[in-house]
Each structure stands twice: as structure tokens, then as C-alpha cells.
Amino acid sequence: MRSYGQYCGLARSLEVVGDRWNLLIVRQLLIAPARYRDLIDGLPGIATNLLADRLRDLETSGVIERRLASAGSVVEYALTPWGAELRRPIESLIRWSTPLMLRGPEGDSFRPEWLALAVPALLDTRVEVRPSAAIGLEIGGPPLQLRSTPSGFAVGPHDGRALDATVRADPACILGLAAGALTLSDARALGLVEIDGDESVVRTVLAA
Structure with missing residues (x-):
């Protein structure tokens, strides 16, 4: 994991979720747990190898986890309880984005x-x-x-x-x-x- 080398909560948070696509992956998983293919479909423009790298990093950091879906043995990705706490800052960013969406x-x-x-x-x-x-x-x-x-x-x-x-x-x-x-x-x-x-x-x- 790349480090800013700063003892600052924002810096350490960005070390975990600041890379390109990370928060959009979290967005998809806030909507619902998803299989790898669902994430590809829900993130237009992401390369498959980049998605795999980001999922691995987020899992290593404790933001997401892999688990078996309820229907059979298919693996899906879901937020951990700690990862789900990103809902509030993401919702704040959505509200902040209003001038950009006009x-x-x-x-x-x-x-x-x-x-x-x-x-x-x-x-x-x-x-x-x-x-x-x-x-x-x-x-x-x-x-x-x-x-x-x-x-x-x-x-x-x-x-x-x-x-x-x-x-x-x-x-x-x-x-x-x-x-x-x-x-x-x-x-x-x-x-x-x-x-x-x-x-x-x-x-x-x-x-x-």
C-alpha cells in the first residue's frame, strides 16, 4: 500500500480508498453485494485486471470481503461493517457534487x-x-x-x-x-x- 507518510486521518483514509475506482466499487456494494461480473457491468470503463487489483487491495485493507452468495456456491463481494461506514462520507460527496451535476x-x-x-x-x-x-x-x-x-x-x-x-x-x-x-x-x-x-x-x- 502506498503511504503519504502523514499521521493524519484523511491521509490514512485516502491510502485505503483514494485510488481511482475504489470509492465507485464501494458505491456499487452499498447498493447491494455483487459478483465480479456484476461489478464489471456496474462500473462502465473499468478494466478487468484493474478491478481485480482494486478488489484485492480493498479486501486486504478490510473494507470488503468475499462470501458465498445465498444461491449456491457463487462468490460475491460485500462490504464489511467497517467498509459500510463509508456510506455517510459518500453521501456527503454526492450532495457536494450538485453543482457538478447541473x-x-x-x-x-x-x-x-x-x-x-x-x-x-x-x-x-x-x-x-x-x-x-x-x-x-x-x-x-x-x-x-x-x-x-x-x-x-x-x-x-x-x-x-x-x-x-x-x-x-x-x-x-x-x-x-x-x-x-x-x-x-x-x-x-x-x-x-x-x-x-x-x-x-x-x-x-x-x-x-
């Missing part, structure tokens, strides 16, 4: 599963009143759902339960609404979003 994807890759971490991170610090709500998100691809409870928000595949409303928009619009950088009224006026169902529920969550 210009849109500009041709960059996007996977809907990334909203599972980003949208709750953006909403959790803005929405003070959290009524029970279920909002479908149609962003192109398999439908997602945003559920809110008094304890927090979660985004994942639609599980078939009834929805209060459905929002159709591109990912940049959803992120802008969740961050508070785009108002729902402006998004409607610009034709960036369509809403079916109870719009008041959408406003309670996304227009706080």
Missing part, C-alpha cells in the same frame, strides 16, 4: 441503479416531514420506486405495490429535483417531467 450527463455513462444511493442522499438532508409515500420513477429502463417513511428514503426496483404517483423524467431532472436545484414547477413548465397520480405527494417529497 450540466447533465454530457455523454457520460449512467445506470439507473446509481439513483438508489444518490436520491436518498440528496433528500435526507432536505425533507424534514417524511410521510409514507410511494412514487414510481420512469427514467427509461426498468421502472423504479421511491419510498419514504419517517425513518428515511429508499430507491429500488418497483416491487409491484401500489404507487401514489409516477414521475417520468430523465435522470438529470430527477437528480435536480432531489437536490433542490430544480423546482417541480419549473420542470413542469419546461416540459421536463410528467406526473401521473397524486401530484401533492410528489411535491411533498421532491419539492420540499
